[in-house]
Amino acid sequence: MNIRLPDGSTKELADGATARDLAGSISPRLAKDALAVEINGEAKDLSEPLHDNDSVAIITFDSRKGKALFWHSSSHIMAQAVQELFPAARVAIGPAIETGFYYDFDIENPFSPDDLQKIEKKCYEIIRNKYPIERISLSRDEAIAYYRQRNETYKIELINELEGRISVYRQDGWQDVCRGPHIPNTGCVKAIKLLSVAGAYWRGDEKNKMLQRIYGISFPKKSMLDEYLRLVEEAKKRDHRKLGKELDLFSFHTEGAGFPFWHPKGMMLYNTILDYCRAEHIAAGYEEIKTPILLDEELWRKSGHWDKYRDNMYFTEIDEVMHAVKPMNCPGGLLVYNSSAHSYREFPIKICEFGLVHRHEKAGVLHGLFRVRNFTQDDAHIFCLPEQIEEQIGEVISFIMKIYRVFGFDDYKIELSTRPEQYIGSIAMWDKAENALRSVLKQMDINYQLNPGDGAFYGPKIDFHIKDCLKRTWQCGTVQLDFSMPERFELEYTAADGSKQRPVMIHRALLGSMERFIGILLEHCAGSLPLWLSPVQTAVVPVSDRFAEYADSVYRKIQSAGIRVELDDRSEKVGYKIRSAEVRKIPFMVIVGEKEEQSGTVAVRIHGEGDTGSMPLDDFMKKIKTDEADKK
């Protein structure tokens, strides 16, 4: 028979040959690396017999599919190990995830780190024995009987949702319900590491029982595990919480969980970003406002926030009237709009506010600057005519992309979120709004992912998600269309014919939360901020105390040029002071000694690069000012 390969060639094989035979006939290497196959687009086991004219692709660990099935098989190995060591543990589900796998168990006592080690050891035993992994097809009754006998209630629940015959995969007498395919034997896994234990609700539902989840990772080569663990270490070094402490940018305190304290250097960074954003907004035709943090609860009832989000809001009483701490800026912005009469000639009205909002996040979800209880949004509200919607949204999308580029973020994804279950306004309004957003994205030729039901309660939205170094994505920019707030707050304008009409409102943020954005930025650049954002841009380092006077004059000149500079006049060796500036990730150092003093120059050292030679002080300052203006 003839088999078609992905490169377009064909391979002749004897009748009855399996996918494994095909891999072997191509190369011994492939025979070794093959994990499964794709036959006519369908993933199958290597033992699958082939038929004449089949299109076949061998799946190895190198592909996404290969990794997924490899990790899924690894989760089976781990589950077997767990059940051998803890026979009372019942198995739930154990899928592959983006990197690695997990398996959920229902067990009386949660696993300890010691247990994890024991389980890992058992995994290696299973791996060493190279047990073949076989697919077995059972009738539903057989499958249910098997699991009933073992009291595996979660499996029975899963089987009850499946149709037709049930396939199970068996290794060394242990089996699990699974569609497959799986690796041919447990020996394909050469390295496995169990990473952590965590509680997880059955089927992800808070109302269900909490199970014990073990996360793990595995590879077909030991060296790949070492490399993975090295990367994890690298990522830990980039953790913005660690960097925030090391660079003395911000801190958190018991006295206010989730409320960041900004230190002088952090504030410098914060304000540099804020100043830049403010200038860009003004240049883009926005006007800035500031609205109060505490407002009458009545306002929040009117806006609909109280109904939906009161559990996440803070309240306080003022003169016997309940007030809420603002969780969003829009109601304040609406009051400003309504403080005067508007004409259609004014549109679009673009009002921005760097608004400090407070949200009561649940205790367990706080996470450095990524998830805090108070933060500043680079918020804005655009009031416009219905026919200006698409143009305005397009403008905002371009604005967001421009700003991200300046901060060095090229990796982000865009999502369109539509009407959620809890919503305000009419379905007709929602349809209109969703169509407007779709149309803009199409016009701008933007790839996006659709998130049905994920919109804000007052309107659909387009979100920008930035990817950080741990490959987590964080929602930053957002553009939300809103026909509801204008209705609720009875916004009006006078149309050309003198009639009163209702404007459309667009809510939008570019960076989203300043705090979260700074966290992402820190991880992105591993703490080595570009010159224009660095809290300290230059350190002046005299070679010894003998040059203290010259160093001081250099320091003063640089400082009066408006460059953020520090003088390290400690009686230490140059090497010590250089190291000290390097670990603080200061982008430029100027080293001054006898030569420099005599020639009025400075020796310039660049962070991470080293000595770059001497130049006149004026040239150095000019370079810094140019780089800063270029946002380098």
Place this chain on the structure above:
RNA sequence: GCCGGGAUGGCUCAGUGGUAGAGCAGCUGAUUCGUAAUCAGCAGGUCGGCGGUUCGAAUCCGCCUCUCGGCUCCA
């Protein structure tokens, strides 16, 4: 909020029932040095908080706070 780990000087961490430790940072002195750590000395902690067990608790137990990893949530 739920499950599990953790909390010891400014930072990183050692210390399993018997008088609180190290390195770094800080301070003092010496050194005056050419591109990632000079030497010596000093000072600094109610061992997260409260309660309990014990002759005796950083250590064992309970509750609380914060924190870490997840789950759920994230307008």
